[in-house]
């Protein structure tokens with residue numbers, strides 16, 4: 001498979017070919033995403049919760065994100081890689097954001113970065129893109145601001161709210177983003193925003209009218225125990241948790257019953273050698 005570049009993404013968008021994106025948080029999850037033909041792989045800060053068991057994405061720090069980025073980069077041969085700037089690493093000033101973005105490229109081995117926010121982040125985005133670092137915008141529901149938004153709520157449900165989503169998307173486009181994530185926005189609003197933009201929109205909970213889609217890999221592969229809350233927009237395409245559980249339980253049972261390891265799982269030794277050893 002050929003390496004996906006900004007140019008590849010642009011031509012997909014021009015042709016109206018949907019862009020596929022998924023999160024990865026380590027070597028194996030990136031390897032499988034790349035093998036499955038994903039156009040983009042995102043090291044999302046959602047890994048704080050789904051891979052590290054943190055309560056909140058606000059807990060994760062830059063160094064931790066960079067460790068995961070490097071492991072993802074080692075497995076991603078074709079997909080375009082994007083790292084998510086964690087909360088606290090970019091909001092203070094455009095200078096801080098650029099320094100963080102550079103670390104994602106140099107230390108995290110990413111090809112681009114994502115940051116949350118609309119019009120208020122325009123100067124920051126401009127600072128990063130003019131340094132030659134591709135920026136993926138993220139508007140609508142921005143989980144790092146959940147405390148200010150009053151939780152994980154759909155954005156753009158009123159005409160005023162929809163107008164804000166459009167203005168934010170236009171502002172990050174103007175600032176130089178190569179694409180923008182629209183999260184938890186009514187499908188009709190996301191479709192209109194997509195039509196009004198010249199850059200691709202990557203939807204999550206934003207309907208089929210977007211230029212592409214992104215999902216959290218752990219969610220869509222079903223790699224979590226039963227009973228966990230899933231947002232409405234997630235489609236569970238697999239049951240990785242059940243597969244792993246079945247395999248580990250079978251292993252447990254076979255160890256307890258001494259069925260495993262069988263002779264074919266062991267190494268031979270020549271009879272004479274064994275005899276000498278036993279004496």
Ligand code: KIV
Nearest residue numbers: 023044045046214216
């Ligand atoms: O952190 C993440 O995984 C994300 C995507 C869901 C867009 O930001």
Ligand code: NA
Nearest residue numbers: 044045046084
């Ligand atoms: Na994120």
